[in-house]
Each structure stands twice: as structure tokens, then as C-alpha cells.
Amino acid sequence: xxxxxxxxxxxxxxxxxxxxxxxxxxxxxxxxxxxxxxxxxxxxxxxxxxxxxxxxxxxxxxxxxxxxxxxxxxxxxxxxxxxxxxxxxxxxxxxxxxxxxxxxxxxxxxxxxxxxxxxxxxxxxxxxxxxxxxxxxxxxxxxxxxxxxxxxxxxxxxxxxxxxxxxxxxxxxxxxxxxxxxxxxxxxxxxxxxxxxxxxxxxxxxxxxxxxxxxxxxxxxxxxxxxxxxxxxxxxxxxxxxxxxxxxxxxxxxxxxxxxxxxxxxxxxxxxxxxx
DNA sequence: AACCTCGTCAACCGCCGTATT
DNA sequence: AAATACGGCGGTTGACGAGGT
Numbered sequence: 245x246x247x248x249x250x251x252x253x254x255x256x257x258x259x260x261x262x263x264x265x266x267x268x269x270x271x272x273x274x275x276x277x278x279x280x281x282x283x284x285x286x287x288x289x290x291x292x293x294x295x296x297x298x299x300x301x302x303x304x305x306x307x308x309x310x311x312x313x314x315x316x317x318x319x320x321x322x323x324x325x326x327x328x329x330x331x332x333x334x335x336x337x338x339x340x341x342x343x344x345x346x347x348x349x350x351x352x353x354x355x356x357x358x359x360x361x362x363x364x365x366x367x368x369x370x371x372x373x374x375x376x377x378x379x380x381x382x383x384x385x386x387x388x389x390x391x392x393x394x395x396x397x398x399x400x401x402x403x404x405x406x407x408x409x410x411x412x413x414x415x416x417x418x419x420x421x422x423x424x425x426x427x428x429x430x431x432x433x434x435x436x437x438x439x440x441x442x443x444x445x446x447x448x449x450x451x452x453x454x455x456x457x458x459x460x461x462x463x464x465x466x467x468x469x470x471x472x473x474x475x476x477x478x479x480x481x482x483x484x485x486x487x488x489x490x491x492x493x494x495x496x497x498x499x500x501x502x503x504x505x506x507x508x509x510x511x512x513x514x515x516x517x518x519x520x
Numbered sequence: 521a522a523c524c525t526c527g528t529c530a531a532c533c534g535c536c537g538t539a540t541t
Numbered sequence: 542a543a544a545t546a547c548g549g550c551g552g553t554t555g556a557c558g559a560g561g562t
Contacts, residue, residue, distance in 0.1 A: 260530070260556085282547070298548075299531070334550060345550070350529050 257291040261300055265290055269297055270305050303344045310342035314351050322348055323356060327370040 257265075272288035278301075281294035290297065314322065318340055325336040333345035333352075340348065352367075360367040 258532075280547080295548080296531080302549095303530075331551065346530075349551075354528055 255291065256293050256296075258296075261304075265292070266300070266305060269300060273301060273305075303346045306344075308342055309344065314340075314343070314348075314355075318343065319351075319356060322352060323360075323370075326352065326367075 261269075268288045268290055269284070272284065276287070281298045284290070284294055284297045285292045288297070292300075321339060322336055325339055329335050331349075333349045337343050337345040337348050357367040360370075361373070364373050365371070366373045
């Protein structure tokens, strides 16, 4: 025989997490740290399987998570890393402090992919699409994503065909969301008083995702005053700072961009209202 | 105002490599 | 060495909200 079975899977709850469940999980992990996920639900009094707890923690409750849309610089990093690594979301996420693989994967599928296609770039190969972009499907059969099924990923170490003769823009002006500061990484919604849902105006950084409404400020407040055990962090603050994209302070990215992807995106974003 | 369609994202599923017995 | 569970990863799904008709 091998190990003990994980969880009996009988009577386990599924679906969205409630604030109460979140609270249980967070307070348990705060006082005990991350040990074996199998034991977590039982010890924390949750009717979930360990896997579900781990997912909830890593994708949502972890204290070092950033919230909100990816910044321009982050998006840029994702595109570049995706070109090198392909759909290795966890690897890509490891280069983006405070971001999860799930988050990046979602952002890629819902935003970046579309953006690239509209610009005539194949999101899989990162090369120019062979066919004209979206509007004119050949036979009206399939969406363009289906026709481009070349093998993922350009070579690791990536080809260095510099310059597609594209236009240079100095700013990579995608979305309007500002970079978060390191301070914000630990509970970005530390607005203490106003619940994220209610703070309709300001801070684009705290957007809807800030808890998805699930996290209750009342019980978060004391937690935020605690000292976080080092083991709780997947990445140390130093690492975060080291890995932090330069955009926060400067603009010196040095990615290879053979097809001027970033410039295209910049231009696209700049004009995309008028294009619509 | 009601209904419909589309986009987004949290959570689940299933597979794979590794650890444990 | 084999069998089995664990943890992690990537793909997919479905609920929900926003925008359009």
C-alpha cells in the first residue's frame, strides 16, 4: 500500500466559497502555516477537499496577492514569457510577484489573446498571422483561433529577429490600471473602512476582484495586524522587489520583440476606441 | 423594462511527476 | 519494485454581471 487516502470525497462541498469558509481557512493557515493540504480541511473545520483549499488559498486568499487587472508592464512580461515558455502558466506566474497562474491564464485567454489577434499576431506562435485578421473569415467556418494550430511556443531562448520595421512608441500604453506598489501587495484592499464593493470611485487597483465581495473587512482587520510567518510567503519581499518590473520606477525593459508586439499593442490600445 | 448575448473569472476536472509505504 | 496518494499544473466549465437590443 501507498499513502493514506486523501479525502473521502463524500459530503464535500463544492462551488463558490463563502466568507465564512474563507475566514476559517485563512485563520487556520495563519496560525498553523501551510503543512499538508489533506489535513487542512479537517483541522480547519471545512467540508472541502484539500485540493480545493489549496486552490482557494493560492488563487485568492494568499496575503501577497495583487488584485486587479494586470498592469502594462505585467502584460508585457506575460507576452514575452509566453513566447519563451508557452502555456506554462505557473512558470510565467513565478516571474510576476503577486499574480497566480490562474489569473494569468485567464487574462491571457480573455484579453491578451484577443488583442494579439486583432493586431494580426498569432498568440500561439507570436508571429504574424498568415491570414488576414478576424473580420474576414475565409468560409465563415471557424474563428481564426482554430485555423492557427501550429505547435506552441517559439524556441526557448527565442529568435532574435529584431525590428519588423515597426513604429516605435516610447510608452506601452495598455490599460489604465496603475502598478501596485509593494506595500499594496499585502492586502491590496487595506482601505480599512470602505468595503471594496462600496468604494465606487477611486482606486482601479482594488476593482471588483478585491475579494469578489467575499472577504469581510471586519475579520480581515485583525489579520492584517498580525505578523505573517515567513513560511506563509511563497516569495520573500526581497524576491518581489528584485523581480518587480522596472516600470514601477523606470522604463528599461530589455525583451526581445522581433515582431514589435509591444509597439503594436501600444498603438492598438492608443487607437482602439477609434477603431471600434 | 425585460430579455438576450457576450465577456469575465473563480472553481473544478483530470492528468502527471513525485513521494511514501 | 510496485502500488498508491499527494501536490501541482493546465484546460475547461459554468455562474454571474455588463452591455446591447
